[in-house]
Amino acid sequence: MTAQTLTIGKALNLGLRKAMEDDAKVVLMGEDIGKLGGVFRITDGLQKDFGEARVVDTPLAEAGILGTAVGLAMRGYRPVCEIQFDGFVFPAYNQIVTQVAKMHARSRGTLPMPIVIRIPFGGGIGAVEHHSESPEAYFAHTAGLKVVAVSNPVDAYWGIQQAIAAPDPIVFLEPKRRYWEKAEVDVDATPDPLFASRVVRGGDDVTVLAYGPMVKTALQAAEAAAEEGRSVEVVDLRTVSPLDLDPVYESVRRTGRCVVVHEAPVTLGLGAEIAARVTETCFHSLEAPVLRVGGYDTPYPPSKLEEEYLPDLDRVLDAVDRAMEF
Amino acid sequence: MTALPETREMVDPVPGAGAPHLPQRTQLVQLLTPEGDRVEHPEYSLEISDEELRGLYRDLALVRRWDVEATALQRQGELGIWASLLGQEAAQIGAGRAMAETDMAFPTYREHGVAWARGVDPLHVISLFRGVDNGGWDPVARGFNLYTVVIGAQTLHATGYAMGVQRDGAEQAVLAFLGDGATSQGEVNEAMIWAASFSAPVVFFCQNNQYAISVPLERQSRVPLYQRAAGFGFPGVRVDGNDVLAVLAVTRQALQAAREGQGPTFIEAFTYRMGAHTTSDDPTRYRLASELEEWKLRDPIARLKAHLSRSSIADAAFFDSVEAEADELAARIRSGTLEMPDPTPTSMFDSVYAEQTPQLAQQRADFVAYRASFEEDGE
Numbered sequence: 001m002t003a004q005t006l007t008i009g010k011a012l013n014l015g016l017r018k019a020m021e022d023d024a025k026v027v028l029m030g031e032d033i034g035k036l037g038g039v040f041r042i043t044d045g046l047q048k049d050f051g052e053a054r055v056v057d058t059p060l061a062e063a064g065i066l067g068t069a070v071g072l073a074m075r076g077y078r079p080v081c082e083i084q085f086d087g088f089v090f091p092a093y094n095q096i097v098t099q100v101a102k103m104h105a106r107s108r109g110t111l112p113m114p115i116v117i118r119i120p121f122g123g124g125i126g127a128v129e130h131h132s133e134s135p136e137a138y139f140a141h142t143a144g145l146k147v148v149a150v151s152n153p154v155d156a157y158w159g160i161q162q163a164i165a166a167p168d169p170i171v172f173l174e175p176k177r178r179y180w181e182k183a184e185v186d187v188d189a190t191p192d193p194l195f196a197s198r199v200v201r202g203g204d205d206v207t208v209l210a211y212g213p214m215v216k217t218a219l220q221a222a223e224a225a226a227e228e229g230r231s232v233e234v235v236d237l238r239t240v241s242p243l244d245l246d247p248v249y250e251s252v253r254r255t256g257r258c259v260v261v262h263e264a265p266v267t268l269g270l271g272a273e274i275a276a277r278v279t280e281t282c283f284h285s286l287e288a289p290v291l292r293v294g295g296y297d298t299p300y301p302p303s304k305l306e307e308e309y310l311p312d313l314d315r316v317l318d319a320v321d322r323a324m325e326f
Numbered sequence: 327m328t329a330l331p332e333t334r335e336m337v338d339p340v341p342g343a344g345a346p347h348l349p350q351r352t353q354l355v356q357l358l359t360p361e362g363d364r365v366e367h368p369e370y371s372l373e374i375s376d377e378e379l380r381g382l383y384r385d386l387a388l389v390r391r392w393d394v395e396a397t398a399l400q401r402q403g404e405l406g407i408w409a410s411l412l413g414q415e416a417a418q419i420g421a422g423r424a425m426a427e428t429d430m431a432f433p434t435y436r437e438h439g440v441a442w443a444r445g446v447d448p449l450h451v452i453s454l455f456r457g458v459d460n461g462g463w464d465p466v467a468r469g470f471n472l473y474t475v476v477i478g479a480q481t482l483h484a485t486g487y488a489m490g491v492q493r494d495g496a497e498q499a500v501l502a503f504l505g506d507g508a509t510s511q512g513e514v515n516e517a518m519i520w521a522a523s524f525s526a527p528v529v530f531f532c533q534n535n536q537y538a539i540s541v542p543l544e545r546q547s548r549v550p551l552y553q554r555a556a557g558f559g560f561p562g563v564r565v566d567g568n569d570v571l572a573v574l575a576v577t578r579q580a581l582q583a584a585r586e587g588q589g590p591t592f593i594e595a596f597t598y599r600m601g602a603h604t605t606s607d608d609p610t611r612y613r614l615a616s617e618l619e620e621w622k623l624r625d626p627i628a629r630l631k632a633h634l635s636r637s638s639i640a641d642a643a644f645f646d647s648v649e650a651e652a653d654e655l656a657a658r659i660r661s662g663t664l665e666m667p668d669p670t671p672t673s674m675f676d677s678v679y680a681e682q683t684p685q686l687a688q689q690r691a692d693f694v695a696y697r698a699s700f701e702e703d704g705e
Binding site for chain 1: 432459460461462464465466471472474476479481482483484485486487488489490491492493494512513516517519520523676677678679680681683684685686
């Protein structure tokens with residue numbers, strides 16, 4: 001076993017490096033990803049080793065990044081686009097939704113779009129406006145896209161490679177406030193499939209679902225609940241579209257209670273979709289309605305207020321209590 | 327020759343706002359006058375055989391006949407909509423015939439003439455407007471991408487494709503089509519910036535047909551469109567878009583420059599949309615009949631016909647044979663349209679992803695079961 005302790009950021013960097021070594025058609029594109037190595041240093045050193053044709057410092061134009069990625073993909077390349085911050089994806093939204101997502105269907109399968117759109121997402125870093133958003137529902141709502149959200153270094157290392165090797169366009173969400181979280185990564189292991197959820201803590205009383213940065217929060221809440229004698233099962237969804245809910249259904253049938261946690265606003269967020277599906281599938285097992293913990297239906301607030309806005313351990317526990325007391 | 331309308335040369339984008347009238351030099355590249363006389367241009371020469379000239383005439387005539395037939399089919403309820411290319415045949419055939427076999431085109435939704443030149447079956451284009459599919463041809467094999475409906479989005483695809491050509495070290499060029507309205511889109515401007523920054527082998531071919539649906543060019547640009555290129559740092563040229571020979575010569579030269587690594591060119595093909603924007607449009611609401619009459623005098627097909635006749639390059643028998651061929655094409659388009667099968671209902675699920683998702687597979691199964699429930703009830 002060749003295990004090493006890696007941060008999520010470093011795991012992504014090594015995963016990108018491996019993907020570029022494995023396939024000469026992989027091209028990285030983004031703002032400041034070359035010499036600088038990206039504002040979060042995720043592409044650190046890659047331009048030096050793979051050259052400017054494969055690690056492209058692009059003009060400052062997000063639609064340009066995604067639009068040219070479409071053309072490169074038509075030409076047989078596998079573009080990996082970095083959007084510098086979540087809130088800057090919207091200038092590229094047209095290309096992602098009307099072109100990247102639809103080209104395969106439009107061409108009846110003759111034009112696959114193996115494009116990965118890397119987006120550091122979520123709040124908690126004390127940033128200014130547009131640097132803390134959770135846009136996953138926009139993309140999960142769009143047919144033709146797949147959306148994954150990693151929560152830990154192991155999934156970051158393998159997930160980025162799996163996403164790049166996959167034939168469909170994938171929005172790859174990176175939990176920016178967790179970039180520096182560490183774990184052991186065995187680079188010789190056999191990875192779990194990309195589009196599969198995972199039970200990360202067993203429990204009997206309530207099932208808590210999370211993805212990306214909220215997995216850690218959910219695990220902390222489960223730990224605190226245990227001290228109060230409550231047994232919380234935590235599922236890391238890992239993939240937001242398609243959802244892998246069979247392990248969730250199995251869990252909810254045992255616990256009878258389900259809480260979904262995400263940073264994005266609750267209204268029409270992933271929690272709404274999951275609540276509907278869990279209710280349809282596990283109706284007779286439920287002891288309480290599926291509850292959602294998420295951001296409020298406000299613009300992401302100035303950073304002095306973000307701790308009030310973001311779900312934290314206490315808000316998850318509050319929902320667990322409400323589910324138990326229903 | 328018939329002068330081009332001065333109103334389009336003198337630009338006043340915001341009437342009454344005091345915008346300056348910019349003096350324009352006459353820089354229209356023309357090799358064939360509206361009367362059908364060959365003229366020379368110092369920068370663009372064209373070596374062309376009589377057979378090739380007859381071939382261009384045939385292209386123009388057949389494409390127009392296709393277009394007329396498609397409009398009739400729409401009027402009879404057989405097509406949902408049709409975007410006519412009437413008046414723009416020379417711009418499209420000239421550009422399409424300038425391409426090498428291995429070049430790649432990225433059309434809008436009106437490039438039926440380019441489709442023709444690239445060997446796309448007209449029925450594949452018709453199937454899109456009939457609502458059967460989104461165009462059934464193989465884009466890479468034909469060197470002609472599927473139609474793009476979102477205005478200007480394809481110019482970035484063309485630029486990215488050209489960046490791929492560069493990485494492959496291939497001697498190919500990419501031709502990005504756009505209209506005058508598209509020049510206002512941010513994505514088109516991004517495409518030109520990228521093309522310039524990476525010196526990508528892409529040529530932007532703008533058919534300035536004077537209107538974006540109802541909005542005249544003045545609302546899109548304060549300067550003639552070809553002059554925009556200077557701001558991006560590459561050559562811009564305005565060609566008579568109703569002169570198939572000039573379009574052929576100018577586009578050929580730009581594509582060759584791109585293949586040789588000299589980077590992008592912007593071509594403004596100055597033309598006129600003689601029909602409506604689409605069959606849903608009513609141009610009498612926004613333009614004068616006299617304007618159309620003026621442009622009819624510059625008809626792209628009539629001028630080539632005049633040249634071929636006057637120069638004894640083609641005789642009456644040739645024109646008769648082209649007309650007969652056009653009638654056959656129209657008949658084939660008509661029967662092919664009427665016989666075109668509807669898509670199978672489940673096909674909408676089948677190409678969303680390269681790797682089908684369990685959720686969509688389940689929806690497909692539910693849909694099949696739902697439809698089957700009616701069949702059982704009916705029996």
